Amino acid sequence: MNRAGPTAASLAAEFTTLFGYQPLGCYRAPGRVNLIGEHTDYNNGFVLPIAIDRAVHVAIGRRPERSEAQSAEDVHGTAEPPLRAESIRIISDHRDDSGLRLSGQFTAEELAPGVLRGWLSHPAGVVDEIAKTTGTVVEGFDLYIESTVPVGAGLSSSHALEVAVLIALDEVCGLGLSDAEKVLLTQRAENDFVGAPTGIVDQAASIMTEDGHALFLDCRDLSTRQIPFDLDAEGLKLLVIDTRVSHSHSESGYGVRRRTCEDVAALFGAESLREVDEAADLSDLTDEQQKRVRHVFSENARVHATVDLLDGASDSGSGDSADGVKGTAAGNGIRGIGELLLASHTSLSKDYEVSCVELDAAVAAAMDAGAIGARMIGGGFGGSAIALVDADAVDDISAAVTEAFAERGYRAPDIFAVSAGPGAGRLA
Ligand code: GAF
Numbered sequence: 496m497n498r499a500g501p502t503a504a505s506l507a508a509e510f511t512t513l514f515g516y517q518p519l520g521c522y523r524a525p526g527r528v529n530l531i532g533e534h535t536d537y538n539n540g541f542v543l544p545i546a547i548d549r550a551v552h553v554a555i556g557r558r559p560e561r562s563e564a565q566s567a568e569d570v571h572g573t574a575e576p577p578l579r580a581e582s583i584r585i586i587s588d589h590r591d592d593s594g595l596r597l598s599g600q601f602t603a604e605e606l607a608p609g610v611l612r613g614w615l616s617h618p619a620g621v622v623d624e625i626a627k628t629t630g631t632v633v634e635g636f637d638l639y640i641e642s643t644v645p646v647g648a649g650l651s652s653s654h655a656l657e658v659a660v661l662i663a664l665d666e667v668c669g670l671g672l673s674d675a676e677k678v679l680l681t682q683r684a685e686n687d688f689v690g691a692p693t694g695i696v697d698q699a700a701s702i703m704t705e706d707g708h709a710l711f712l713d714c715r716d717l718s719t720r721q722i723p724f725d726l727d728a729e730g731l732k733l734l735v736i737d738t739r740v741s742h743s744h745s746e747s748g749y750g751v752r753r754r755t756c757e758d759v760a761a762l763f764g765a766e767s768l769r770e771v772d773e774a775a776d777l778s779d780l781t782d783e784q785q786k787r788v789r790h791v792f793s794e795n796a797r798v799h800a801t802v803d804l805l806d807g808a809s810d811s812g813s814g815d816s817a818d819g820v821k822g823t824a825a826g827n828g829i830r831g832i833g834e835l836l837l838a839s840h841t842s843l844s845k846d847y848e849v850s851c852v853e854l855d856a857a858v859a860a861a862m863d864a865g866a867i868g869a870r871m872i873g874g875g876f877g878g879s880a881i882a883l884v885d886a887d888a889v890d891d892i893s894a895a896v897t898e899a900f901a902e903r904g905y906r907a908p909d910i911f912a913v914s915a916g917p918g919a920g921r922l923a
Contacts, residue, residue: 649878
């Protein structure tokens with residue numbers, strides 16, 4: 496996979512080959528790594544993701560008269576349903592087991608939750624939600640998609656796909672959506688159409704983050720602050736350790752965690768855990784509820800402590816704060832956040848119980864081999880961990896993690912460095 500990704504020229508050329516006419520524009524939307532603030536987004540809390548240097552790229556065109564555009568049959572050499580003028584056609588660079596490009600088509604009119612499954616449900620959900628939100632019925636477009644975000648690694652490839660399709664349609668259909676509206680629209684696409692009860696961190700990271708920054712986002716009011724995040728300046732690398740496992744209960748486990756938080760908030764008469772007083776008496780809650788709440792409260796505090804360290808604030812780094820967040824060396828920028836990353840992992844593993852043996856092994860092996868900090872990222876039950884490491888320790892730490900996996904008989908992990916790249920936009 497070419498990590499740098501395609502150029503507008505190469506995307507446009509491929510689009511023209513596939514569809515027989517020139518696209519209107521090319522767009523990219525990155526995947527994300529959440530530095531800290533896990534399972535806080537749907538609790539109206541705080542998150543601190545970066546947009547990574549891997550993205551979904553889209554070339555989009557409005558289909559001309561049928562005589563000029565190629566039919567689906569021409570494109571695939573297979574008998575596909577006849578192309579209707581109002582159809583949205585999508586072709587991906589990903590291929591199925593028999594080597595055929597993934598592709599599909601649908602009309603906005605026929606869309607409803609459950610009608611489409613798999614990867615196509617993500618762009619379809621966006622089209623459906625555009626109609627519901629703006630009244631614009633998207634018709635007669637072709638899209639070509641190329642992605643450098645690994646699928647299934649927990650780097651938010653499907654949210655990046657939704658964002659790429661949305662920003663392309665926003666521009667060519669003249670929707671004029673704000674960034675916040677785009678975040679909430681893609682969340683509704685995911686929740687209502689795809690059927691996954693996710694929060695907003697992934698879309699916000701892709702849409703709102705500036706190059707070389709982490710996005711400090713308040714998920715309650717969507718206010719943001721860009722936090723400089725320059726790994727190279729500190730001689731550091733951020734490794735993604737893709738465990739390449741996805742445990743079967745990942746979807747149900749996520750939904751159960753979310754419902755537990757909502758139930759607890761309701762017990763306190765609050766809209767979300769954000770509105771529950773952190774000094775409230777939790778003793779009437781079950782042990783499980785108490786652990787989930789403890790994670791959310793302490794994780795929000797860790798996000799703030801991380802931002803303080805990245806800001807170079809000297810007064811936040813000394814001593815332990817009231818919410819149990821262990822203080823770290825003051826004022827030493829990115830290097831100082833290691834303890835907070837590890838504390839986040841411990842909390843996700845022990846209190847929120849969304850880790851798994853592979854993620855725990857990745858974090859432990861990375862730390863034993865000298866990582867500055869490490870934690871699982873994303874929803875959990877598989878996917879990836881991150882490790883913050885000295886640039887000259889990348890090889891040793893990667894080898895140590897790989898060896899630890901081999902010793903335990905786990906599938907070999909995929910380990911690679913990411914950096915803080917730009918948010919979504921049109922490709923020049
Ligand atoms: C997944 C979800 F999509 C996010 O909204 C977020 O809740 C995350 O899990 C956990 O922090 O990536």
